[in-house]
Amino acid sequence: MKTAILGGGLSGLTLARLLAARNEEVIVLEAGARPGGLCQSVEKDGFTFDTGGSHIIFSRDQEVLSFMHDVLACNRNVCTRNTKIFYKGLFIKYPFENGLSALPKEDLFFCINEFVKALVAAEKGEFESPANFKDWIYQTFGKGIADCYMVPYNEKIWNYKTDMMSAHWMEGRVPRPPVEDVIRSAIGIETEGYTHQSVFSYPLEGGIEFLLKAIGEPVKERIIADFRVTALRREGERWIIGDGNRTILADRVISTIPLQYLIPTLINVPREVKQAVDDLKYNSLISVSIGIKGDVPPISWMYIPDEKTGLENRISFPSNFSSLAAPEGCGSILAEITYNEGDAISTMSDQDVIDHVICSLSGMGLVSQGSVISTGLFRHKFAYVVYDLHYLKNIAIVREYCEKSGIGLVGRFSRFEYLNMDGCIRNAIDFIRGIE
Numbered sequence: 001m002k003t004a005i006l007g008g009g010l011s012g013l014t015l016a017r018l019l020a021a022r023n024e025e026v027i028v029l030e031a032g033a034r035p036g037g038l039c040q041s042v043e044k045d046g047f048t049f050d051t052g053g054s055h056i057i058f059s060r061d062q063e064v065l066s067f068m069h070d071v072l073a074c075n076r077n078v079c080t081r082n083t084k085i086f087y088k089g090l091f092i093k094y095p096f097e098n099g100l101s102a103l104p105k106e107d108l109f110f111c112i113n114e115f116v117k118a119l120v121a122a123e124k125g126e127f128e129s130p131a132n133f134k135d136w137i138y139q140t141f142g143k144g145i146a147d148c149y150m151v152p153y154n155e156k157i158w159n160y161k162t163d164m165m166s167a168h169w170m171e172g173r174v175p176r177p178p179v180e181d182v183i184r185s186a187i188g189i190e191t192e193g194y195t196h197q198s199v200f201s202y203p204l205e206g207g208i209e210f211l212l213k214a215i216g217e218p219v220k221e222r223i224i225a226d227f228r229v230t231a232l233r234r235e236g237e238r239w240i241i242g243d244g245n246r247t248i249l250a251d252r253v254i255s256t257i258p259l260q261y262l263i264p265t266l267i268n269v270p271r272e273v274k275q276a277v278d279d280l281k282y283n284s285l286i287s288v289s290i291g292i293k294g295d296v297p298p299i300s301w302m303y304i305p306d307e308k309t310g311l312e313n314r315i316s317f318p319s320n321f322s323s324l325a326a327p328e329g330c331g332s333i334l335a336e337i338t339y340n341e342g343d344a345i346s347t348m349s350d351q352d353v354i355d356h357v358i359c360s361l362s363g364m365g366l367v368s369q370g371s372v373i374s375t376g377l378f379r380h381k382f383a384y385v386v387y388d389l390h391y392l393k394n395i396a397i398v399r400e401y402c403e404k405s406g407i408g409l410v411g412r413f414s415r416f417e418y419l420n421m422d423g424c425i426r427n428a429i430d431f432i433r434g435i436e
């Protein structure tokens with residue numbers, strides 16, 4: 001049984017590794033010059049940056065966490081999260097509901113009062129099941145935390161109105177914060193939220209791409225780079241896969257490439273399926289890397305909910321993840337901006353985006369005149385799956401079609417799900433177990 005895996009990002013390489021471990025014949029077809037997808041890193045001017053936004057290693061899933069830690073072996077730095085939200089010029093502890101005491105008094109009252117009101121309404125059973133993501137935010141956090149942080153931040157990162165987004169993906173992902181924690185945080189007693197992420201790992205050397213390379217090591221000879229799959233068809237029991245020049249034959253196909261690329265490779269796709277794929281929403285990403293002479297604050301990463309401060313929704317400080325990510329005496333910052341083809345950000349030149357970010361960081365007091373010694377900019381077309389209100393209907397149509405066609409779907413843009421690295425690895429493990 002020869003398996004062809006379309007796409008050589010984290011999902012593709014994990015699948016290949018797992019299949020090779022079962023002595024199966026496998027080949028990975030990757031469009032890019034090298035594998036990695038969203039998990040690529042670059043070294044520039046002595047700095048190491050992740051091109052697909054800042055990546056940290058964490059998981060609630062112990063099997064997957066051990067898998068990641070094992071492949072990293074000694075090349076693993078363990079960090080304690082110190083994350084902030086930039087709000088009205090203040091550095092508020094993250095999650096927002098755990099940093100309330102630092103808010104201006106009026107905002108603190110607004111957040112607590114509305115949180116209690118939402119809690120009482122929930123206890124009395126006054127809420128109907130949330131019709132959209134905005135409803136879910138209001139019901140879970142109350143209008144105060146919603147209006148100050150959750151709604152503006154989410155609308156910035158998703159580049160989409162929260163009342164036009166589905167709430168289905170929140171179930172199990174973000175619980176209502178315990179009332180005791182919210183009260184503690186409001187009166188200034190330290191509390192931690194999202195504790196599964198409060199300690200995380202990062203490769204000492206090589207950025208997040210090291211994780212990819214380590215996973216792909218046993219199958220590195222099985223990767224064909226610069227192979228953009230453009231045609232996929234079945235002839236009898238075999239699949240014929242082409243990139244316009246070359247043809248590969250396989251008995252099994254597992255796709256980890258975006259559905260928007262997979263479906264056009266197939267012939268005779270029903271109109272309804274094509275339409276469903278066209279209607280799936282996603283965001284693109286610009287990552288801007290900044291290397292500075294001097295220190296950065298001891299912050300892991302920081303969310304920037306408002307538009308006035310800058311276009312970036314999050315900045316991280318990779319030099320705090322590993323001392324080897326920046327030259328001695330230097331610090332690094334990575335800014336993430338979401339955009340969509342055709343919007344105002346997409347028309348900005350690279351230099352304009354970089355200048356904008358430096359100006360915004362300087363406004364936050366994070367860089368000073370003349371301290372910037374390195375800059376870079378990276379784009380990823382497929383970065384975030386956006387769960388709009390029609391998502392569940394559309395994805396069901398596409399998945400059913402792929403299943404009937406015998407194409408396995410694994411990974412973030414192939415499942416078209418908001419999967420982090422751990423979710424992709426879990427997806428790959430389960431898929432391989434399913435074909436045992």
Ligand SMILES: Cc1cc2nc3c(=O)[nH]c(=O)nc-3n(C[C@H](O)[C@H](O)[C@H](O)COP(=O)(O)OP(=O)(O)OC[C@H]3O[C@@H](n4cnc5c(N)ncnc54)[C@H](O)[C@@H]3O)c2cc1C
Nearest residue numbers: 007009010011031037038053055056228229411412420421
């Ligand atoms: C800003 C940001 C921050 C993140 N931070 C974290 C984090 O801190 N922790 C975490 O766990 N996760 C994080 N993630 C999620 C993580 O990046 C993804 O879960 C993971 O990288 C997805 O891997 P994948 O292989 O499924 O997809 P991709 O990385 O998208 O890989 C798909 C591959 O398919 C290739 N391809 C596309 N079309 C074709 C074609 N026609 N033929 C052949 N190949 C093709 C692409 O070149 C690519 O290499 C983050 C994501 C983003 C956007």
